[in-house]
Amino acid sequence: LFLATLTYDTLRFEYEDFPETKEPVWILGRKYSVFTEKEEILLDVTSRLWFTYRKNFPAIGGTGPTSDTGWGCMLRCGQMIFAQALVCRHLGREWRWIKGKRQVDNYFSVLNAFIDKKDSYYSIHQIAQMGVGEGKSIGQWYGPNTVAQVLKKLATFDTWSSLAVHIAMDNTVVMEEISKYHTEVEVVPVFPSLYIFGCLLLLPLAVSLSVSCAFLLLQHCFMMPQSLGVIGGKPNSAHYFIGYVGEELIYLDPHTTQPAVEPNERGCLPDESFHCQHPPCRMSIAELDPSIAVGFFCNTEEDFNDWCQQIRKLSLVRGALPMFELVERQPSHFSNPDVLNLTPDSSDADRLERFFDSEDEDFEILTL
């Protein structure tokens, strides 16, 4: 990690360009051709908010670290996937960042939500301190689910975005739970435009790429128009995956330490360091660590229904094991705590005890 800091300047002009390939390049639900749309690809990548390690920011908690180098990479990836949701919410997927061009106010509002100071909605300060409630002390490494859980809590304070953040646990998406955000919203008609459905769906998964079709399914996640990409990484280092080409994943890498940025005397925020202006990094799919979180953004209920349809189609792919499952409603044993504990049935237990007698007395019997 230290090495990455040292060598960044020497490496920055050596990023490998896209391979000349007939394979399409997919970036967050958009399909591009390397031959005819290289500039559009790079502009799309550059337009994403790129959060890296930073140094010399105000101390976390007043006396804590002033840099996240060496520990903040998953927190930064969490910021990137959330920022993409906010961009979709406030600017739209088609919005592009053009260097030197005056940006709209909403863009600065999104960026400000992630600036390294204690009162930004999703700053490293807020994430690190909220993480304490998830059992993570400041400076500890996070997994994709932990950062998702923390950001979900922080999103409740972000009344500007009114995002419903749903984290689907146990690799199961319960449709009913997501539709409920829509109905809840309808009973608050004060500012209807503010309360339209905007749902950030995050799926923490354990994906074994040794299983055939896993890559195919992961690829499909990047092809959906609702795609927010994937947070995960190589073992130990987190990346924000935004697309793929052929057998390679395309990602933004937070492992570069930049100085923290503050608004200048005119109140303007120098924003160039928040956009990755070199060709994005690529890595072989085989290097992916199994721990990931896949993200989607549905701005309306129609978006969500469309997403469900695509997932259903995907589950019909022959021989493919889905990475996650879509169910209409929560099975009763999740919502009813009384049946959480399965109790051994005594008559069955007796019979089995006799049967297993001397062989293995430490079997536990679980019946419905």
Place this chain on the structure above:
Amino acid sequence: RTRLVPVSPSATGLFVPVQVVVERYQKEKNLPPLNRTKFLVSQDLPLSQFAVTLRTRLCLASSQTFYLLADNGALPNMTATMQELYREHRDEDGFLYLTYASQEVFG
């Protein structure tokens, strides 16, 4: 791992259980070990319910990740029944082996 002595489930009469061994992923750092690892489980029990039971045993919050992986490293559907899993993933010794794991951390 040590193989268990194979048994014939049908010999137990009416209740024909699936014999499951739950092992902790060898590189697992966050999740504690289970006190008991061998289970006889109803065939029609959904995996989701079995997972909830194990989650309760390990005192996990619902926001913590807990994955049950089949022998080939695949994540089975949570709506699958134990019998379905057994049919697809049973070991030659007559047991269904499941591995539990959480997520890795990154710096």
